[in-house]
Amino acid sequence: MSLATREALVSFRRAPLLSALSITTIAFSLFAFGLFGLVVLNIRQALETVSERVEIRAFAYDGTDSRSVAAAVAEISAYPEVLRADVILPQEALERARREMGEFKDVFESAFLPTAIEVRLKPGYRDPDAVQRVAGKMGAFAFVEDVRYGEDWINQLHRIRNIAGATGMVLGLAFAIVAVIIIGATIRMAMMARAREIEIMRLVGATDGFIRRPFLIEGAIKGTVGGALALGLTWFATSVIERYLSFDTVFFDTRLAVAGVIAGAVIGLAGSMVSVSRQLRQA
Amino acid sequence: MSLATREALVSFRRAPLLSALSITTIAFSLFAFGLFGLVVLNIRQALETVSERVEIRAFAYDGTDSRSVAAAVAEISAYPEVLRADVILPQEALERARREMGEFKDVFESAFLPTAIEVRLKPGYRDPDAVQRVAGKMGAFAFVEDVRYGEDWINQLHRIRNIAGATGMVLGLAFAIVAVIIIGATIRMAMMARAREIEIMRLVGATDGFIRRPFLIEGAIKGTVGGALALGLTWFATSVIERYLSFDTVFFDTRLAVAGVIAGAVIGLAGSMVSVSRQLRQA
Amino acid sequence: MIRFTNASLEYARGTVALHDVNLFIARREFVFLTGPSGAGKSTLLKCIYMDERPDSGEVKVGATSSLTATRTDVAKLRRKTGIVFQDFRLLEDRTVEQNVAFALEVIGAPRNTIAGKVSRVLTQVGLASKTTALPRELSGGEQQRVAIARALVNDPFVLIADEPTGNLDDRATRGIFQLLRDISASGTAVVMATHNLDLVRRSDYRTIELTHGEIVFDSASIAAPTGVALLDDDAGMTEAVL
Amino acid sequence: MIRFTNASLEYARGTVALHDVNLFIARREFVFLTGPSGAGKSTLLKCIYMDERPDSGEVKVGATSSLTATRTDVAKLRRKTGIVFQDFRLLEDRTVEQNVAFALEVIGAPRNTIAGKVSRVLTQVGLASKTTALPRELSGGEQQRVAIARALVNDPFVLIADEPTGNLDDRATRGIFQLLRDISASGTAVVMATHNLDLVRRSDYRTIELTHGEIVFDSASIAAPTGVALLDDDAGMTEAVL
Ligand SMILES: Nc1ncnc2c1ncn2[C@@H]1O[C@H](COP(=O)(O)OP(=O)(O)OP(=O)(O)O)[C@@H](O)[C@H]1O
Ligand SMILES: Nc1ncnc2c1ncn2[C@@H]1O[C@H](COP(=O)(O)OP(=O)(O)OP(=O)(O)O)[C@@H](O)[C@H]1O
């Protein structure tokens, strides 16, 4: 074992270019993969933030008395889908509209808005079906003139989230496969460069296990270093983007980061395993 | 020359794995680069669309007579920075506000808006300075109560565009460098695998030029194929995104596409050139 | 110790490299293998270290049979076999010393004994002054002697030498030959393929001649050799060595 | 044709491979180079095809001087030089035929003449039946003969053979030797390093012996050789060949 590790380390010194290339390739592939993962992560995060804003508003007829509104709010709050229900008085509505719509604030100089009940849904219920159900029930109150909840917008949001998830999975998988192919080919090439060495090892009586071990250790080391490099690159890229574009980005949490490095190690190991076995079968 | 081309082609047959790896690497690097380029292109395009909407609005006091407004519009239209100036009557303003702000259209049920002059600037003048200059001149008219042009928003837009351009350049360059390094290393590795062959060629009297030629042709072919593959991949990726995310994306125009493939060829050629020269110097 | 039973081998291109070879080589025996270029000498030797296996018939070395040996069995056999390859087969990126030490490392020799053994055997083949040179920094004959040193270093129970003196001058040839004789005298079976008929004639060891893959001459079947050499000591050796 | 003037060469590790070598070899001359392993024979030959250049002194081959030759000059020299390397140096992924044809392609021989020349020379070395084999499918002696065929195929004006018969049996050796003699008789200078003293003794060609990089014996300086051989025909040859 000690001999295998020594052999593995020596191989870095013997073929620095090949080693550097393998590591760079692993790092670069995982980097591309990581950047892509981050994009998906950030899109999900953004969608999450947006979907928190899913809300249903019911507008009361002019002159509705506040007690019936309060009673309705109490009832609506009890629906299982509902996170909170609030009364928005005309004055508040106007102020909020001005605040939220900076550029168009002149529009509201003299606007009049009706009393409204605003409802937010619980996380599990922010889908088009639940929204429609609650809106229907709210529309049944006698004093409600109109219920609005941005149907198109919610449908669209839901669709984007589904599609983003799916394309994320598909493209991510494609990236991972490309990475594994490149890495496998790189290791196989390193292997071919050492085909003679492997053959000589076999001829002087080395068992397959003995021959394989240093290569596997080497692959795992390269993979780990590549994974760590990729993590560093990804972190650097996001921090650059964050700093200069003043985007708020989400980075991988520790668990995901460690998983990334481990993925590198596994890829390196798997690539070596496949390549060395193929080489050994040929010899 | 015919011999060199034959040798170049034969090398694909002799080392299919190595060739496939080189091509994959070139394709993959250029693909990453291309995707990144498309993101930048699309951001620029989006910003361009947005900046077309740079507009300045001057609001008239209640009861301003329409002739003085018309005179002002004529004068403003003559400013060198101005693309067009229009009068917006209160009714129009309201309708437009309702149209543009779908979700909030209930807000405008009973709004009152003043008469306004709306000015759009020519492409070269959509920067914060020009906007401020024109806005100042418009504010000087006696009947104007207020001039609005979203200062923050225009400044922000301008800043994003500058930063996007700069980061685009920097990250793009970084990607290109990584691609060249990986490709160079791949070719160098292919070269090392053929070091013996090169040495034997020299010993039987082949000149450096004779030895170099097939490798250069090989590199150029690989680069071209890699570039074409990358283009295909990029096109496929964007069309998938376009189709499933119903984003409107801009693709490279023919000139850029051809440039991409040529870039692949040049990278392949350059990589071969560097590697073969290094190998020849050593031998 | 080494037994060929009706062994035949045909290569992919239709070359018959071995044809119905029957052969027994005992412990302590020294055998010359001669014959024209392409006669099948290297192929016969490859069968002994099981780099090739006969298409029909059997080769048995110690307890290892070509019919049943697994990859691991072959590896174990080779650890007890010293091989001098016709084309040397040195590791290009290791020094002379490391090349020889490698054969010991593979069989798991204790680390502290390696350096001593390596330097002793390199002195025996006359390369004490070249220990840190790389193969490409050696002359043809020096490379050949490194290959011989590597084959000798782990005290093999069978020594196979394929044209081990093709690049050596007469004096060096005699030195190496003496070394192989000593090895053989100490209990190792030595099989040496050679074109050096001088060497063959000067000594009176058993000589086997191959032509077109067939044994056309075997001195053991003419002059009765010493009793010890012909004893089939397979069983005893096997226990002791494997 | 070939002239060494006070040529000395020391390798990086301090090995003196050539020491003050003075030598003239004429056109049509056949020279044996002998000496113990590591004496500097291969190094001397490498100087002739300018794979090594002396640290001091000069080597001149035809009009090409080791002091002034550019990389292109060296390439041109080698196109007129046939070289049999001690370790063969065949292209592993090309067939026997392609290996030999390669030497012709490099010098830009007309495409339609190549196949004929290749098959003729392969027949001469006795490999007509192995034309489509890869080097690893050949025996040691067969590989050596491919190397010889490659050296002969482009009618060189200097032929350098480094131990060309080390892996050949006596009959094949005699055949190759006869071939080299014919080449020499047709106007080519042949320099052959060998350990086969039988061959050297049987013929009465000029013999040069090296030890530790020094010429310790040169038969040309003892018995006066034929007049033609000693004529310094550098100038005439140069015109004709380069
Ligand atoms: N891998 C192979 N594939 C096909 N033919 C082969 C292979 N190896 C050897 N041969 C052929 O088998 C025959 C015997 O080869 P072998 O190497 O055993 O000869 P040899 O007696 O060692 O000759 P030499 O003295 O030249 O080394 C030769 O004709 C050779 O061309
Ligand atoms: N590239 C090199 N670097 C260092 N030393 C070298 C190199 N090549 C050869 N030598 C040394 O120079 C000496 C002469 O080598 P050379 O190959 O000329 O010997 P040779 O006469 O051809 O021997 P042989 O008969 O064994 O082939 C040897 O001691 C060898 O170790």
Ligand SMILES: [Mg+2]
């Ligand atoms: Mg052989």
Ligand SMILES: [Mg+2]
């Ligand atoms: Mg030599």
